[in-house]
Amino acid sequence: MYPSRFHYEAPRTLDEAFEAIQAYGDEAKILAGGMSLIPLIKLRFAAPACIVDINNIPGLDYHEEEGGSLRIGALCRHRTLERSSLLRNNYPVMYATAPLIADPMVRNRGTLVGSICHADPQGDWASVMLSLGGEIIARNAEGRERTIPVSEFVVGPFQNSLQTGEIAVAARVPAAQGTRKGTYLKLERRVGDFATVGVAINLEMSGGTVNRAGIALTGVGSNNIKCTSAEQALAGKSLNSSTIDQAARLAAEASEPKSDVRGSAEYKRHIVYTFVQRGLSSREARAA
Amino acid sequence: MEERRINVVVNGEPKSVDVEPRILLAHFLREVLGLTGTHIGCDTTNCGVCTVLVDGLPMKSCTMFAVMTDGHEVTTVEGLGMPSELHPIQQGFREEHGLQCGFCTPGMMLASKAILDENPNPTEEEVRWGLAGNLCRCTGYQNIVKAVLWAAEKMRSEGGAYVLGGRSRR
Numbered sequence: 001m002y003p004s005r006f007h008y009e010a011p012r013t014l015d016e017a018f019e020a021i022q023a024y025g026d027e028a029k030i031l032a033g034g035m036s037l038i039p040l041i042k043l044r045f046a047a048p049a050c051i052v053d054i055n056n057i058p059g060l061d062y063h064e065e066e067g068g069s070l071r072i073g074a075l076c077r078h079r080t081l082e083r084s085s086l087l088r089n090n091y092p093v094m095y096a097t098a099p100l101i102a103d104p105m106v107r108n109r110g111t112l113v114g115s116i117c118h119a120d121p122q123g124d125w126a127s128v129m130l131s132l133g134g135e136i137i138a139r140n141a142e143g144r145e146r147t148i149p150v151s152e153f154v155v156g157p158f159q160n161s162l163q164t165g166e167i168a169v170a171a172r173v174p175a176a177q178g179t180r181k182g183t184y185l186k187l188e189r190r191v192g193d194f195a196t197v198g199v200a201i202n203l204e205m206s207g208g209t210v211n212r213a214g215i216a217l218t219g220v221g222s223n224n225i226k227c228t229s230a231e232q233a234l235a236g237k238s239l240n241s242s243t244i245d246q247a248a249r250l251a252a253e254a255s256e257p258k259s260d261v262r263g264s265a266e267y268k269r270h271i272v273y274t275f276v277q278r279g280l281s282s283r284e285a286r287a288a
Numbered sequence: 289m290e291e292r293r294i295n296v297v298v299n300g301e302p303k304s305v306d307v308e309p310r311i312l313l314a315h316f317l318r319e320v321l322g323l324t325g326t327h328i329g330c331d332t333t334n335c336g337v338c339t340v341l342v343d344g345l346p347m348k349s350c351t352m353f354a355v356m357t358d359g360h361e362v363t364t365v366e367g368l369g370m371p372s373e374l375h376p377i378q379q380g381f382r383e384e385h386g387l388q389c390g391f392c393t394p395g396m397m398l399a400s401k402a403i404l405d406e407n408p409n410p411t412e413e414e415v416r417w418g419l420a421g422n423l424c425r426c427t428g429y430q431n432i433v434k435a436v437l438w439a440a441e442k443m444r445s446e447g448g449a450y451v452l453g454g455r456s457r458r
Contacts, residue, residue: 105421192421
């Protein structure tokens with residue numbers, strides 16, 4: 001399939017990228033991994049007048065901790081996160097998610113920041129970032145940075161709250177209140193498929209007590225769902241069969257699944273319950 | 289019509305070509321360079337048939353614009369080995385009957401190369417995860433996995449770096 005014609009810019013600096021998008025305004029699209037954007041352009045669901053390919057801008061392919069928080073650059077690929085010892089040690093929900101994103105070729109190219117910008121309701125990373133209290137850092141041509149919680153960044157299916165002229169330069173995960181435990185459970189029809197149901201669980205614990213819980217769902221609503229009441233049911237508590245059951249029930253109630261080719265609404269809601277219960281009961285979650 | 293000059297090394301040979309930005313890497317390889325070993329299957333980023341190596345990593349050439357390879361290295365199945373000097377992965381696919389219709393084979397072999405570059409001694413499970421993005425419509429996965437394991441053993445026993453495209457030893 002041939003995309004419609006577009007003007008192509010391959011800036012070497014962020015300043016050059018801002019110049020390019022200023023010239024085209026809303027008609028410009030940023031191209032990072034391209035694993036969602038290029039299929040959309042090929043199918044002509046999108047036909048941007050200008051594509052600004054940021055892959056040649058140095059300094060965006062990183063993920064590092066600073067002052068206790070984690071910052072992930074706009075060109076950090078899923079592949080890097082999949083192999084990250086930093087994630088393995090400190091961000092279990094992210095480390096569990098990375099190898100479940102699409103397939104190896106997509107992971108070699110696609111980026112976490114781009115995935116969240118794309119705001120596909122089936123995207124796994126947005127749920128993960130919701131569970132972690134994550135944020136997107138948007139920069140404008142004047143160099144002013146705006147920090148937007150992912151809960152406010154994703155405003156609808158395939159819609160984010162970037163303003164014209166802004167570029168999402170990084171994602172940020174704030175410092176944990178205690179030790180992070182957690183996992184990501186994903187049911188898929190076959191390897192590499194979008195989630196039938198995905199459940200992100202992030203617990204920040206001291207000893208056996210949950211200081212802060214993050215639970216978010218993929219594939220069971222018109223957007224990723226943050227399960228606020230289930231999170232509150234765990235805060236300040238220890239994990240036992242009663243608190244786990246209560247959180248799992250509240251999460252299932254928060255889901256808004258629709259019956260489709262991947263399963264009935266009832267089935268998906270049941271899987272949400274099972275995954276929250278399983279995730280909170282797992283050794284990864286409970287080993288304090 | 290807008291065109292851009294790109295400088296890309298394909299199978300060890302530097303190329304300097306003007307391309308329209310909307311031309312996909314898969315079309316560039318097949319129609320501009322005549323390297324028809326790269327097949328196009330689903331054309332929707334699902335099947336992995338069009339897989340090539342970009343700077344050594346497998347990528348879906350239907351989901352990259354050719355202009356994005358400016359300054360990079362691309363390896364297609366033609367660069368893996370020649371009929372006179374097959375790469376061990378190609379030998380493995382022959383020895384273990386790792387193909388039926390052959391349509392997915394180039395992508396399978398390039399994905400396999402990346403698996404073995406990173407992990408010379410993979411388990412069967414690791415091979416299967418590594419090939420998770422490559423679909424075989426004949427569903428001949430059993431022998432494909434055997435072929436990769438055959439190649440892994442052969443490469444370990446010979447302990448050497450392999451010639452890509454019979455050109456440069458690295």
